[in-house]
Amino acid sequence: MSIELNAETRDVMGKSASRRLRHANKIPAIVYGSDREPQNIMLEQKDVQYVLPNEALYSQVLSLNVAGKKEDVLLRDLQHHPYKIDIMHMDFMRVDARKVVHVHVPLHFIGEEQSPGVKTEGGAVSHVVMEIEVECLPKDIPEFIEVDLSQLHLGDIVHLSDVKLPTGVESLALKHGEDHDSAIANIHARKVEKEVDDEASAAEGDDAAAAEPTDDKDSE
Numbered sequence: 001m002s003i004e005l006n007a008e009t010r011d012v013m014g015k016s017a018s019r020r021l022r023h024a025n026k027i028p029a030i031v032y033g034s035d036r037e038p039q040n041i042m043l044e045q046k047d048v049q050y051v052l053p054n055e056a057l058y059s060q061v062l063s064l065n066v067a068g069k070k071e072d073v074l075l076r077d078l079q080h081h082p083y084k085i086d087i088m089h090m091d092f093m094r095v096d097a098r099k100v101v102h103v104h105v106p107l108h109f110i111g112e113e114q115s116p117g118v119k120t121e122g123g124a125v126s127h128v129v130m131e132i133e134v135e136c137l138p139k140d141i142p143e144f145i146e147v148d149l150s151q152l153h154l155g156d157i158v159h160l161s162d163v164k165l166p167t168g169v170e171s172l173a174l175k176h177g178e179d180h181d182s183a184i185a186n187i188h189a190r191k192v193e194k195e196v197d198d199e200a201s202a203a204e205g206d207d208a209a210a211a212e213p214t215d216d217k218d219s220e
Helices: 015-023 045-051 191-211
Strands: 004-009 026-033 036-044 062-066 069-080 087-094 101-110 123-127 131-136 145-148 157-159 183-189
Touching: 004 045, 015 026, 026 045, 036 045, 045 087, 101 123
Parallel strands: 004 062, 026 087, 101 145
Antiparallel strands: 004 036, 026 036, 062 069, 069 087, 101 131, 123 183, 157 183
């Protein structure tokens, strides 16, 4: 189900105008692309905050309703306030259904607890990246991409080339060559075991030092 956002046009630009909009709980934004002039718009802060937790907001085609006229867009930039939850500015790009787009799609890792590396070999999973950039037509953008870790052993590494992509979807990094085949996840030995060993060795060293006799110059 597509996310729909309502917006209004805005004619006054500049820092002062944007500041006034934010004080009125509105977000200044811009829509561009598809060989048309950029359009300055504004959205309600509460409407954006409502959909903010939905990961589809960041990768899926959105329906932007500007003064009653709907168009398909992708969110291209979202600026947060330095210390408040407020959104300061948003950039949207118009989508042409016939042209490929580049989007970052979240990865969903499954099967971690069932993997031999975790279940019987005492390892822990590291997620090296949480999303990958893909190229596809707007209709083919996946909501997320699953990465199955259920068969991994201790020391195994999942690379970008190991990820199964949906039909019509390509990894942008891999299009640049095999040297861009980066790691996605791995199973490594738990660091806590080494830390415990180090602490035990340090404690033994302290005990040994305490047991050694010290020179007593006063007794000479």
